[in-house]
Amino acid sequence: MSQTIAVLDFGSQYTQVIARRIRECNIYSRIFPYSVTAAELRKANVSGIILSGGPSSVLTKGSPRPDKKIFQLGVPVLGICYGLQLMGKLLGGDVAKSDRREYGRGRLTIKKKGRLLKGLPKSIKVWNSHGDKVTALPEGFEPIAGTENSDYAVIEDATRNFYGLQFHPEVVHSERGDDIIKNFLVGVCKCKQDWKMSNYVDQAIQDIRDQVGDSRVILGLSGGVDSSVAAALIHRAIGDQLTCVFVDNGLLRLRERDRVEQVFRDHFHVDLRVAKSGKRFLKALKGVTDPERKRKIIGKIFVDVFEDTVKKIGDVDFLAQGTLYPDVIESVAIDGNPAALIKSHHNVGGLPKRMKLKLLEPFRELFKDEVRALGKELGLPDEMIWRHPFPGPGLGVRVMGEIKKSYLDTLREADAILLEEMKRTGYYSKVWQAFCVFLPVQTVGVMGDERTYDYVIALRVVESVDAMTADWAHIPHDILQIISNRIINEVKGVNRVVLDISSKPPSTIEWE
CATH class of the missing domain: 3.40.50.880 (Class I glutamine amidotransferase (GATase) domain)
Incomplete structure (x- = not known):
């Protein structure tokens, strides 16, 4: 170049x-x-x-x-x-x-x-x-x-x-x-303005080939934008040297595993391994309420599951991750970067020495919208490219306090309703991110002639370009009313829905 x-x-x-x-x-x-x-x-x-x-x-x-x-x-x-x-x-x-x-x-x-x-x-x-x-x-x-x-x-x-x-x-x-x-x-500098994303694809493919050589690569595939585009890019670069692993950590959205298996086995034709380890994650998270501890536990087990999977696969030298730059700069100092810590991310900061895997992070210098442009350049379907961001720790950072299976099940159902209504009304494609948060706070309600004492769901819908800054999205009241009514009526154990109207900064997009 x-x-x-x-x-x-x-x-x-x-x-x-x-x-x-x-x-x-x-x-x-x-x-x-x-x-x-x-x-x-x-x-x-x-x-x-x-x-x-x-x-x-x-x-x-x-x-x-x-x-x-x-x-x-x-x-x-x-x-x-x-x-x-x-x-x-x-x-x-x-x-x-x-x-x-x-x-x-x-x-x-x-x-x-x-x-x-x-x-x-x-x-x-x-x-x-x-x-x-x-x-x-x-x-x-x-x-x-x-x-x-x-x-x-x-x-x-x-x-x-x-x-x-x-x-x-x-x-x-x-x-x-x-x-x-x-x-x-x-x-x-007298530069010519002739660079475009297709040039980045060519450069990234060459960089991957130079870094990997004849080695095998294992990729944590979540089905989100980052890992999906990473899978497509790395697969184009090194073909069958790539093995994708989907970790079902028990912290996924509704029917997530089924969707990933169908899309990536049928569409990409990659070597996909599914690690069903939800019980392992939930057991380790029992009684844990501190957000940083939760993230670190999820990150550690994520690496442990990969370690177990690598042993079954055979000789693997690289672990690929869809780490984006906002993940890097909000995390611990790495590579001599003196930036201050905001919060840790499970896929940032290296691997335990015993694992003996090198990191391959082709998006480490990109923002989310640039990864989407890259996905379009690679020919991925729009449904995958424009999918809202989903955190690596999954619903583990959207259940406040201790994580319980019952809380996760409630959150999954509420979140599915929110996304369904956002797509039905066309607002899903107009916002950066929409999701529900489970609050382990019980409030008084009335359903029929009976008094209820059930949990609270918070709606978080934001507009952004690169996740560095964000503002709450002004969704029409009638749409919010439908979402609230459906969640309260259809999700057992919820009697109150609230709306988060804070911006980033000073708040973050995720609650934990």
Whole structure:
């Protein structure tokens, strides 16, 4: 691939958003760990480098630093937030703690447009997230825009094509951020806008073949978008070297196992093994109420089941997973990424050493909508591509508190009604995700002439593009009324339905 923009990851939760914005400009982007060497970047034939933001301070001992030789590669460099402060510090300037930290909206006043700010108005709203600021510029740099708190909010060395932004142009809160990124890619790096998803398919297939070689791969197939597209992609790359395993963990939706067996044996013609292990999961989860403990127990048994399955299959070297970037950045630090933990995911963070399997994660740098585009490119049916996301731990994170089989059965029936009505009314395809949550709280109700004391079901319906942010969907009241009435009338043990109207952030999409 002749043109690649390298994004060096210093732990920002927006790193992949940067890479995504680049791909939206039809230019290929690739994320590298901040420790990548200049020699590796030269070998990758990068046309430009972007230094991401991050939670660290350049003033802190041991904070992540790049190979200083990247500034000698002769390619343009753009530092964002922490990346700007790194450039300032490493190239001879000064950085200090701000008297007043900037988080949230700010106003950028442009003094000189140059190539980076070409076509922008004199003043725009931007999104800040920093506690440090550059106080003295390195030799060759000049300020071209400032905010209320920093005279050096945008800096440039036009001779060497080095640029720095104190704010985050990649987030939607920054006005004209896409134009700034495009100006860097096209105006400064001179990239051609000719990359598309079909190029990614070719590249991903080649990467899989290079990584796997003649080895065998085992894939955890759930029937969701991520694992389904992963199965199709990996199968196209290595054919019969792939074995898919479906784990029935007892935490699935209604008739899930039957559907997966039918679709993947008939449609994909892959080697599919079904591991029926629901009792094993439920036994281990008995009495557990803490969300993180539940996730970790589910993750551990998930790996254990795979370990048992691998022994039956024979020689397997790789475990494939449909891990997406939002899973990665919300999880424990991995691969030297200094990002902070939000919550753990069962399929992120590696495998026990005893398992001796390497991870194959072809979607580790993609968002959900990009995986759907990839699935369409691979020729998967729309029903599979547009299926709503389903968490790896399944209904285990949609039953609040202790998980019991009776709670799961109740939730399965309620969830099936919600999805049926969403599809019937056409709203299923209009929202990002719709699901039910079981609350182990009993409330008083009246059915007929009798007093009831039954459980509560919460409806969670959200709109989103990439799961990084989400807002609750405004479903018409008459549709909500039908859903509520059906659940209360048809699902035994439920006498109350409530609607979750919180956004992400500050809430997450899932309840646990």
